[in-house]
Amino acid sequence: MYKYNDFDEAFVRSRVEQFRNQVNRRIAGELTEEEFRPLRLMNGLYLQLHAYMLRVAIPYGTLNSRQMNQLAIIAEKFDKGYGHFTTRQNIQYNWPKLQDVPEILSALADVEMHALQTSGNTIRNVTADHFAGAAADEVEDPRPTAELLRQWSTDHPEFQFLPRKFKIAVSAGAADRAVVKAHDIGIQVVRNDAGETGYRVIVGGGLGRTPMIGKTIVEFLPKADLLPYVEAVVSVWNLLGRRDNKYKARIKITVHENGLDEIKRLVDERFALIRPTFSGVDQAMLRDIETHFAAPAYKNAPLDAFDDRLNSDPVFRSWVDTNVAAHKVDSYGILTISIKKHGETPGDATADQMRLMADLAEQYGHDELRISHEQNVIIPHVHKSDLPAIYDALKPAGLATANIGLISDIIACPGMDYCALATARSIPIAQEIAVRFDELKLEHEVGPLKIKISGCINACGHHHVGHIGILGLDRAGVENYQITLGGDGTEDAVVGDRTGPGFAAEDITDAIERIVRAYLDLRLNAEETFLQAYRRLGMDPFKAALYETEAKAHAAE
Template identity: 55%
Template sequence: MYQYTKEDRALVQSRVAEFRDQVERYRDGKLDEDEFKQLRLRNGLYYQRHAYMLRVAIPYGVLSSKQLHTLGRIAEQYDKGYGHFTTRQNIQYNWPELHDVPDLLQDLADVDMHAIQTSGNCIRNTTTDPLAGAVADEIEDPRPWCELIRQWSTLHPEFNWLPRKFKIAVTGSANDRAAVQVHDIGLRLIKNDKGETGFEVLVGGGLGRTPYIGSVINEFLPTADLLTYLNAILRVYNQEGRRDNLYKARIKILVNAKGIDAFKKRVDLEWAQSRFEDDTFTKEHIDQLKSQFPAPKPLATELPEHASEVNSNPLFNQWYQSNTTAHRDSRRRIVFISLKSATAPAGDATAEQMQAIAKLASTFSDSEIRSTHEQNLVLPHVPVGDLYALWKALVKENLATANIGKLSDMIVCPGLDFCSLANAGTITIYDQINARFDNLDYQHELGDISIKISGCMNACGHHHVGDIGILGVEKNGAEWYQLTLGGHAGNKAALGKRLGKAIPQSDVADAIEHILQTFIDQRHEQESFASTFERIGLEPFKENVYATAA
């Protein structure tokens, strides 16, 4: 993975010193509330319902064992002993004290981490495929490009005060695991007829209260032009994006108002002039970044290609089937660690769990860990012969829930319990669903199915793109939930269709049960929920849910 240079280190250390000084000036009354808010947001520090919340960047979801160990220690030292992994591959701490935050940032800087631009109206952490560099279906490793974008976007002097936040996602694989169609900019590494690598560039995707699937703005951008082209898009957005209405300020609104053709013309006009001016980079620079993401060492050929214990241990077999997937080296597997047990909120990990995973990664996975946008963790490079030992160790830490991609592997925003924007609780819905469908065998029979829960229209739980989406709404002071079906975030991204009127909190698990029963009744053999929905449409689900509810 990427190793910080002297300059990277100097920059994050300066940033800590700067923030320490800003906190001091704020406490001395020399920085007003409004200005301090903007400055702290650019270091990931929010003020939430009960306390400050700090969001730490995990650039493109890649962590070393040492870094994860430190994230665990921070949870213990400055928080209540846990952290929350987010849908943008970052981690949040819900209970830091303001006066501790400079020290916390110092601890992060000492392991080459930071919280720069994890909030505020600026370019946020770039996200990518959590399986990058490990999976077989890759055109090119996206991580060096993500690092290039990380550097370019960090403290960019022109684009630090945008109309609204700005999120970029990159996929290096034809099989999109980075949801590039629902980002402000989505980048797909592709090859043209001549075998050259470039990017297909999408713009104006996003969820939130006005969801859009991104439009293609450039079918093939040569990789050497990446940053100048991003600069041109950002420059047009910075000048023309709406600043009069918070809810209409994202780039998707601008793209949609102008139309993609007119927007593209405007960007091309800008780019024709700017492509030799600002944000060019050298081939040496990207080659240097590429050299920092080597493939894991080849394993000796006599090592096994099959985990023999799958035949003797059904629980291990169940975990193997759902929580591991093929590595490009057949002597390794990619292992998912589920952070969706029934005993803690989705995406939460305790300090002890983080430190245990850090240690397991150094023993079994080249000291590397990934965070996923589904709020789980990944050990990307585990030798097949070590899987059983790893599984046993994970079981001990309550980290072996065999539910990746299954019903209980839900994406859940923090909701009313933590977030000041939320209209309704999400953790209680997560608990209800876990309690109702606690049988893993039943979940495995259902196959892959995604439930995504947001506590408000801002859609941090990505409810628009869940097979089953659940949106919390407030109605006469009570918490109600609006269901959508048929959403999808992968290659053929689609927004879910609204099932019908909102239902009260107490009825959500019942409604899910009716939806699943409809699916089981109508399903052809091993058909997935998504295919069944595509075939039969909304009506049969609607009838079942509302007939019984009435």
């Protein structure tokens, strides 16, 4: 993983001290909250419903054990003993005191971390495939590209006051695990017919109140052209983007209003102008960055004990089948640790849990951890012979739930429990759904099914691309939950279809159960997933089960 050089260290430290001075001025009353707001946002500090919230960057989701241990220390010393991992591969602390934030940022700097550009109208934390460097299907590790983009975008003088926030994701696998088509710019590492590695560039994706799937602006971009081309895209949008209406300020609206062809023409003009100014400096940077991402020294060990445990312990087998993905080295696996035990808050991890995951990564995982956009924690390189010991350590900590990709592996934003923008709760709904299907013992029978919940129209829970999406809204002071079906955040990305009228909080879990039971009745066989069944059958049979059954239930009352 990337290691700070002297410039990185000095830059981050100087920003910490700059913000320390700004915080002191705010506490002393020399800055009003209105004056302080843009300064705190530049350093990842929000003012939420009950307290400040600090959002810490985890670039492209990559951590080592030292960094994870430091996050645990911060959670205990400056918060309430836990942190919340987000769909942007970040971690949020929901209860820091303003006077403590500079000390938190200093502690982060001690382990080569920061909170820069995790908020505000700038280029946010660059995200990537959480299986990067380990996946069997990838063209190459996409993290050097993500790190190059991070260095280019950090404190870029032209892009600190954009029309709105701007998000970039990078993926390199045949399967898109980074939801690149729902980003302002999505980058896919590809090979052309000549075997050369380059990039497919996608623009204009995004969710929120106007969900749109991104459009390909260039099918194959040579690697040497990446930074000037991305800069050209952001420059064009920075000039054209709507500053008169923040709801229409994202690049997806700019592409929609001007048309992809016109945007491409303007980008090509700008690209031709700025490309010569890079003079190969970016490629020298990339070559240096790539040296930080060498594959670990994979070990050789017998698999007899692993095979014996797999054959003798059905609970362990279920965990392996569900939570361990194929690695590019046959004797290894990619382990996803579920931090979504039934009834717990999706994405929350206690300090003790963070420490345990750090220790396991250090002992068994070549000292690497990843945060997924699905709000779980990954040890990307695990020899299969070590999986029994890891499982035995995770189980008493509540981290051995075998539910990755299943109905209780729910993405949920913080909702109205924390967020000042939320119009409904997300966390209690996610907890109730997870507990319901655990009690019914149905989720393994149902199989792959992604539920995603947002507590407001900003869609931080990615509900638009959930197989079942849930959007919480305020209807005359009462929480109301709309349902969408058939969304998909993969390489076949599509926005889900709204079923119809929403449901009260006390009715939404029953509504989800009706949809799931309809799927079990309608599927061709156990191999047909919910998404496949929906694409084959369409909305009508699910809508009938959802609303006709509800009407009958009310009539019987």
